[in-house]
C-alpha cells in the first residue's frame with residue numbers, strides 16, 4: 001500500500017471531487033460548449049511549447065511573488081471566478097476565499113454570489129476582484145456595484161464573452177438548471193452591451209480598476225485599452241462559450257503584442273501545472289487564473305482542498321523557476337520558451 005500523500009498533482013483531486021457531487025453538477029463544472037474542441041485545446045496548447053532551461057544563475061530558491069494592479073500575490077496564480085460553489089461544497093465561496101487568502105493570492109469572485117457578496121468579501125483578508133455580469137436591469141447592476149465598492153473589492157473584472165450562453169450540450173442532456181437560493185438573484189444578462197459601457201461601469205465603481213475578461217483577439221484588446229480597461233484577461237471562459245475559439249494560451253501572444261505593455265495581461269484556460277504558469281508568463285502574461293482545479297479541490301475537501309491545489313501549483317511553479325534559472329518573476333521572458341517539436 002502506498003504511504004505517500006494522496007494528492008501530488010492537482011489532477012489527483014479529480015476522483016474524490018467527482019465522487020462528491022451529483023453527475024449533472026459534475027457535467028456542469030467539467031463540460032464545455034459544442035464539441036468541446038476549445039475545452040480540449042486549452043490543455044493541448046501547453047503541449048505545443050517547451051521550456052529552455054538555463055543553469056548556474058543562482059536560482060536555487062526563487063522568489064515567486066509578484067503584484068497585479070496593486071495586489072501582492074505570493075505567486076502569479078489567482079482563483080478564476082466560477083459560479084455556484086455551494087454546489088461543490090456547503091462552505092462554497094467562503095471556503096475558497098479563505099484558502100486563497102491563506103495562500104497569499106487573489107480570488108476573483110463570480111457575480112453569481114451577488115446575494116451574499118459581503119460575506120465573501122469578509123471571509124478573508126486576501127485581495128478580491130468582483131467579476132461582473134451586467135444585467136438587463138441597470139438599476140440592479142448599479143445597486144450591486146454600490147455594494148461591491150463598499151464591501152471592499154479592489155477591482156471590477158467585467159466578463160465580456162457572455163452576450164448569451166454557449167451551447168452546453170451536457171447540461172441540455174442532463175436537464176441541469178441553475179439552482180435557486182445559492183447565490184445570484186434571478187437576473188437576465190444584458191445582450192446589448194458595447195465598449196461604451198465600460199465608462200458606465202467605471203462611473204459606478206469610482207476609484208476601482210476595471211479588468212476586461214474574455215478577450216481573444218488583438219482587435220478587441222485594442223478596443224479594450226482604448227475604452228480605458230486597466231487590465232485584460234485572455235480567456236475563452238474555460239471552453240464554455242464559443243466552441244472553435246482559440247485556447248487562451250494561443251491567443252495570448254497576439255494580445256500581448258497589441259497591448260505592448262500599456263496594461264497588464266492575464267490569461268486562463270487549462271492551467272494545471274507549475275510549468276504551465278511559467279509558459280504563460282514567458283509568453284507575456286502577468287499572472288494566470290485557474291478555474292477547474294479549484295473546483296476539484298473544493299468538491300474533494302472544502303477549504304483544505306482549495307488550499308492543497310493552490311499549494312501544489314505554487315510549489316510546482318517555484319520548482320519550474322529554479323530549474324529554468326529564474327530568480328524572480330521579472331526574469332521570466334520569451335527566451336524561456338520555444339515551440340515543441
Ligand SMILES: Cc1cc2nc3c(=O)[nH]c(=O)nc-3n(C[C@H](O)[C@H](O)[C@H](O)COP(=O)(O)O)c2cc1C
Pocket residue numbers: 028029030042080081082083110111112131159213235236237238239240268269270271289290291292293
Ligand atoms: C463551472 C464554471 C463556472 C464558471 N463561471 C464563471 C462566471 O461566473 N464568471 C466568469 O467570468 N467566468 C466563469 N467561468 C470561467 C472561469 O472564470 C475561467 O475562465 C475558466 O474556468 C478557466 O479555465 P480552467 O477551468 O481550465 O482553469 C466558469 C468556469 C467554470 C468551469
